[in-house]
Amino acid sequence: MCDSSRRARWLTALTTPRIPPRLSARFGSPSEAGRQAVLALLRDDWQSNGAADRGQAGESPEEMLRDLEARTGRNRRLVIPWLDAARPLADAAILEVGCGTGCGTVPLTEQGAKVTGVDLRDDSLRVTRARLEAQGLSARLIRLNADELAAGLAGESFDVVLFWASLEHMTPAERLVALRGAWDLLPAGGLLGVIDTPNRLWDYDAHASQLPFFHWLPPRIALPYAARSSRPSCRALAAADEDALYRYGRSVSFHEFDLAVAPAETLDVVSGLDEFLRRHNFPRRLRWWCPGRDRRHARRLRRRCRRVHQAFFEESLQLLIRKP
Numbered sequence: 001m002c003d004s005s006r007r008a009r010w011l012t013a014l015t016t017p018r019i020p021p022r023l024s025a026r027f028g029s030p031s032e033a034g035r036q037a038v039l040a041l042l043r044d045d046w047q048s049n050g051a052a053d054r055g056q057a058g059e060s061p062e063e064m065l066r067d068l069e070a071r072t073g074r075n076r077r078l079v080i081p082w083l084d085a086a087r088p089l090a091d092a093a094i095l096e097v098g099c100g101t102g103c104g105t106v107p108l109t110e111q112g113a114k115v116t117g118v119d120l121r122d123d124s125l126r127v128t129r130a131r132l133e134a135q136g137l138s139a140r141l142i143r144l145n146a147d148e149l150a151a152g153l154a155g156e157s158f159d160v161v162l163f164w165a166s167l168e169h170m171t172p173a174e175r176l177v178a179l180r181g182a183w184d185l186l187p188a189g190g191l192l193g194v195i196d197t198p199n200r201l202w203d204y205d206a207h208a209s210q211l212p213f214f215h216w217l218p219p220r221i222a223l224p225y226a227a228r229s230s231r232p233s234c235r236a237l238a239a240a241d242e243d244a245l246y247r248y249g250r251s252v253s254f255h256e257f258d259l260a261v262a263p264a265e266t267l268d269v270v271s272g273l274d275e276f277l278r279r280h281n282f283p284r285r286l287r288w289w290c291p292g293r294d295r296r297h298a299r300r301l302r303r304r305c306r307r308v309h310q311a312f313f314e315e316s317l318q319l320l321i322r323k324p
């Protein structure tokens with residue numbers, strides 16, 4: 001093993017909380033034939049989709065698969081233990097809005113959750129289905145716009161509804177309708193979760209343009225300014241419309257939840273991922289007590305709205321709200 005991968009492993013081990021053995025025992029991996037089937041789908045999509053669509057970083061199908069597997073692994077180690085601590089996943093009815101290519105669907109299903117995944121894109125749902133099959137798993141996958149949850153899932157109810165790296169890809173109108181629809185699908189005590197969603201209150205747009213302040217610009221300024229991004233797929237937005245700007249990715253803040261669900265200071269945030277990781281991992285806790293620039297920034301933001309939960313001021317929105 002080379003020095004850099006040894007260092008990466010050591011760093012991961014140091015900053016990963018201990019995973020309960022009953023969870024790690026269910027972590028799976030795809031069969032080789034199943035993996036090749038997923039790769040074939042990614043190759044088909046890569047050939048038939050436009051260049052701007054070929055993964056945000058313009059990766060090859062092989063790189064995309066490695067990226068999906070790495071994200072799934074990270075979700076298993078960091079997100080699954082957090083979710084399971086808030087609501088045991090075995091047998092939980094979970095709606096995943098914007099499930100994409102399954103980096104959340106696979107680790108949730110592995111744990112015995114009954115997952116319904118919805119997404120706009122058929123090609124992504126096909127990849128998710130193949131990834132599940134490659135591990136002998138299955139979930140209900142439906143092509144649906146998140147602004148149609150109320151009609152598409154009428155009469156259903158879920159223990160948890162998750163927006164996992166998806167809310168930031170919706171238009172402003174879709175965000176509000178989707179959050180309202182999701183809230184209505186929860187019973188009292190159910191959890192609404194947002195995970196891996198860039199926070200609009202931070203000043204650097206690491207998620208989409210990789211430019212400072214880009215996500216603060218009004219769309220009519222942001223679209224032509226996208227030409228300054230170092231990412232080719234983002235530069236292509238200079239010739240696109242406002243919806244494409246949002247579909248590409250535009251950060252979110254507590255304001256959407258305030259408008260769609262309830263005033264932000266009244267939301268019952270039962271858990272934030274950052275706080276969970278700090279509680280369960282000493283090096284992360286140490287960083288909290290010896291704050292660097294980022295931590296000081298998060299605290300300064302909170303001082304502006306002291307009654308809003310701290311999790312809404314972290315760099316990524318990763319929190320669970322309980323319905324009263």
Ligand SMILES: C[S@@+](CC[C@H](N)C(=O)[O-])C[C@H]1O[C@@H](n2cnc3c(N)ncnc32)[C@H](O)[C@@H]1O
Pocket residue numbers: 097098099100101102103104118119120121124144145146147164165166169170171174
């Ligand atoms: C960055 S991907 C994340 C996928 C997955 N949750 C994950 O963590 O890997 C965002 C997904 O949200 C989906 N999406 C965006 N807007 C949507 C909408 N209005 N309704 C349903 N899905 C949407 C996209 O099609 C895409 O698959």
